[in-house]
Amino acid sequence: MMYKPKRKRFKRKKSWLSPSWRTCLPMTVMILLMWSYAAVAQDLSNADLQRWLDTVWVVMTGVLVFFMNAGFAMLETGFCRQKNAVNILSKNLIVFALSTVAFWAIGFSLMFSNGGFLDPIMGGLKGFFFSGREADYKNVFTSLDWANVPLSAKFFFQLVFAGTAATIVSGAVAERIKFLAFFIFSLFLVGIAYPITGHWIWGGGWLQKSVGFYDFAGSTVVHCVGGWAALIGAIILGPRTGKYQGGESFAIAGHNLSISTLGCFILWLGWFGFNPGSTLSADPEAITHIVLTTNMAAATGAVAATVFSWRYFGKPDLTMTINGVLAGLVGITASCAFVSVRSAAVIGVVAGILVVLFVEAFDRWKVDDPVGAISVHLGCGLWGTLAVGLFSAGPGDLYEKGLGPDKGLLLGGGIGQFFAQLVGILAVAGFTVLSSWIAWTLIKMALGGIRVSPEEEIEGLDIGEHGMPAYSGFEIKRDHGL
């Protein structure tokens, strides 16, 4: 626009373009236009194709994450007693339905829309009851602009993540919570609490923009948040009747380890969506690297937990193998894109040992967590978040400068990233503990208690809460009143 050619000069001097070249200049435009037009009219452009492919990737991985709900349902139900199976199944089935409604109505907007001057702290209110129509949300979900897929794809992928956080709570409060109390808490968690801390980290909030906190696929965003909410719920509820008697802790065996193992496999499967899908793009190097780190940590977590519990308890404990798989998966979630495969193996080993220790510790502290959800998701979520500061390969190795955390402490980096991770952990802990406590307390007041009656607990929540047994036709054995 600012350029005006001087004709004289071109006539006098030899043009920098030879005549052959010059005569063809208009041609450039013509051919490129024809080519562009042909591409538009007949075929998708390369940019379109990438967007199509990225969308397929996001949808398929999101579907795998959705399926984790089945994994949690089977895992938790099998780890509990048969008299409470219907209750746990009901909770785990309805919770994703509730999550869908709550995240659609409120959560998605609070987490990812632009909160204006409040943006460091929370998202805005313009995306409530998400319509699915991208044109309705110009400049609303700006924090997700980086991803090259339809807004509906982003919504779906974030929804299945939000659902996961709510499911984590289910296991820790199992076998004694009123169905309605869990129903309401799930709406609160997915609609309000999870989106707010999620906004800090993934929605453009202060932890992301000011602190440089990194959590690739949600060790903190999903697992610690679910874990803190579960911990507060378990504390407020108190332990199951008969669990702690005369200073001793009684093991209450799960009723169906077949479906628990199936649940573990389904969760492992789902994590192949959870972690690599968080790229929101089908970039081959990124997704296959994340597949390897994810699987490696799961494997070393399983082996470490099995061998460690073998030493510890004298026998290889299937429930610890299961929790070891999950520990490794939760542990690698924050750093899966930032660490090497070998670091992932170490992260998994530590997670596998930690989960055994955490299970023992929570039991000693009389926090009754029937399925080990707090140990797995909170314990290893914390470890995984810190692991980013310890093991990150650093910019220039696995990723470009500005796209990931600083080099980890154990790899010769500074303490800075580890400190940022610590800040994030504390901030999320503070908010989630406080807000969960308030929510559980309010629900308790509203319902006149969140715990079923002692009689109902002894008889089983299936009959009390739902009026039906899970296993009609089988002879049931009652041990020690449990």
Place this chain on the structure above:
Amino acid sequence: MMYKPKRKRFKRKKSWLSPSWRTCLPMTVMILLMWSYAAVAQDLSNADLQRWLDTVWVVMTGVLVFFMNAGFAMLETGFCRQKNAVNILSKNLIVFALSTVAFWAIGFSLMFSNGGFLDPIMGGLKGFFFSGREADYKNVFTSLDWANVPLSAKFFFQLVFAGTAATIVSGAVAERIKFLAFFIFSLFLVGIAYPITGHWIWGGGWLQKSVGFYDFAGSTVVHCVGGWAALIGAIILGPRTGKYQGGESFAIAGHNLSISTLGCFILWLGWFGFNPGSTLSADPEAITHIVLTTNMAAATGAVAATVFSWRYFGKPDLTMTINGVLAGLVGITASCAFVSVRSAAVIGVVAGILVVLFVEAFDRWKVDDPVGAISVHLGCGLWGTLAVGLFSAGPGDLYEKGLGPDKGLLLGGGIGQFFAQLVGILAVAGFTVLSSWIAWTLIKMALGGIRVSPEEEIEGLDIGEHGMPAYSGFEIKRDHGL
């Protein structure tokens, strides 16, 4: 063709093409040819890449639909008694094998090949024993020409749909039908009945071409057809022994709600193939929109059925939560590509309430449907088909003119589309009811009855039909002779 340039005029007047432009004309051809050749020789063209991507999409979603067989198997088995578990598992496993054989031998051709002058009513006979070789079928499967994937991909995707229809029947006739009778009926349904009505709607037949009936992913084509066939089967069989005594209906509890819930999750998962895969193309806007409407209806269906049954029966009933999920999914199947996310929420709510009412109604009418298959698939299949006429966003909103139904009645459209949907419903009902009745009756005559003996029914079909129990090693409880 009509244009003849006048040379003189060009000579005298300044050409509309400057010399620079003119000299390069041959170049256009040259460069574009070089570019085309380069693309062909070294890389896939953009059209090829789209075809590759579409095929991956169709295969992956088809695989998810295949997995729905596992969902139905678990759902139905768990809802029935343990003494009939082997029988139900056998039926649900063999049915997809039989469907594969029947659809390969006959069904695919009857449904999608060109029927010549009979084409409005049924497909042709040239595609029997489908070879998988596209070149063998020039101008045969013309009704599927619109999709940009190999014919084998189309066959596979349609096969897994056909299998679904047959599976629906299994649940409604459970706990009393002879294995061989179901075996034969499945061959009939997938080989003949399903393909004929399917041809009317998806194969270029009269409902598609003359009536303007729309059923995007099969509320009618799959679910109503399966549901009608199941209804007729259940009526001809009569209720299970002991179900209705002295005018009262006795609840017969399922033996394993853990696997039923798992089945529900697997079906929900499978629907992420069923509905978005029906695009037969990976178009990002289309598939993600359908993912959202599908999931939303499932969620609101689950919540509505749970809350409604809670009011109705006093307690939240897990089997109703499960059926609510399925009701929402069946309900959104016909319209998933045509309605907004918010309409999907409404469609799901209505479906969730309807399924509870249908279960009650069929029980009052003494139609014994052990797993609620008729309520879910027929009841909500009808609702879903009508919902197209009520909620469609209309051309120009979600889709182009000529690609979908008219605007729905409740959104200010006319009654036309609703009426077209009604015509389709009635036509499919008429044909399926009649042909199923004939088929069941012929099978009854051939086998000397389609129902097992009363003694076998009391003892359980597992021993009677298959000679083995499902749960060896567990003590079994027999309640009230059930």
Place this chain on the structure above:
Amino acid sequence: MMYKPKRKRFKRKKSWLSPSWRTCLPMTVMILLMWSYAAVAQDLSNADLQRWLDTVWVVMTGVLVFFMNAGFAMLETGFCRQKNAVNILSKNLIVFALSTVAFWAIGFSLMFSNGGFLDPIMGGLKGFFFSGREADYKNVFTSLDWANVPLSAKFFFQLVFAGTAATIVSGAVAERIKFLAFFIFSLFLVGIAYPITGHWIWGGGWLQKSVGFYDFAGSTVVHCVGGWAALIGAIILGPRTGKYQGGESFAIAGHNLSISTLGCFILWLGWFGFNPGSTLSADPEAITHIVLTTNMAAATGAVAATVFSWRYFGKPDLTMTINGVLAGLVGITASCAFVSVRSAAVIGVVAGILVVLFVEAFDRWKVDDPVGAISVHLGCGLWGTLAVGLFSAGPGDLYEKGLGPDKGLLLGGGIGQFFAQLVGILAVAGFTVLSSWIAWTLIKMALGGIRVSPEEEIEGLDIGEHGMPAYSGFEIKRDHGL
């Protein structure tokens, strides 16, 4: 380079390029460069896009194959007694973790890296503890250069295959093996034995390069290897206590056919990754053809085994339907890319009948295989490998010359391919039988026996090996001391 234009000649004679053409020659370069640059700078090239898509395909199918571990776990556990369920679940969960570690540490390198002068016999040692970083392995994994995906994708896909081989062993040695013995044997099988024979066939070894042996997705590489190792294990262990008494064979019923059937469905699902994924590319014609042959063989295998066992035993046996599905799938694995859909139907029928005969035969030979793993994987693996030599469509039909086996014997080809298949079978059998025997024997010596004590076997391995029952809360029935 060799061409030097003679200026004079061009001046005198009319150029073969008209001036219009000639003046634009530089333009060609310019435009093509601009276009290339534009593509590079802004969008992925078509080659990149294909690589992205191929990677998504490999990852998604690899994930399906991973999930087969869940299928094996459910299938095998359900087929055994409840008193050994925890043991089988533990074995099937830890085995993939162990496989990951062993294949990562050693196996992948032994199987696919260049073994230098030893390459015909085994891979090299340069890829131990695979780092996941492609740049670290220039000229190392040359046998996988043909696939157009990141090395990490290749590692993941090969890892899930290796895991499958180890899982096969689990079923045959169930209900009597020490947990630790299986633990160690799995490390041996995945770390050493499987990679060596695998190298011969897929890693550039002698069977691939010198014999022309073909095994597309692993009837021999995976299933026969797992099957031979299982057979040797079962023989060394001896039959379960009470299985053969007084010359008679007693049927020991599985405890949970619901989860066994689920396992079968999961395996069928996984095979849609196993076979079509083995293309390592999303080529539409190839993958959809393989989907069809795979599914067809599974279906005809199921129907054949059901009908045949119906005739044979008098009733349709669910366990035979399940094994028929798997028989068809194992049977088509070697040839899925090389045979027509109709040949696949025949291969499946034969496999379905064979598996029933094999189960009977192994029982007669007093080889106690609780889940039929040897019959399915070894029996039908052998059949599937030979089927390549019998049914291959031949070059020029489904594939280009040099890309697959010669035309099959039954289709009018020669005996050559059949003979090559036979050589491969014998070589793999010899090596695997010998090395497995040595490994089992060494483990036996190291552990003072690989079998649990008779008391532990009677009580069940769950309490003895793991200290926990799988089904706490249910009344257990003990039949005939079994």
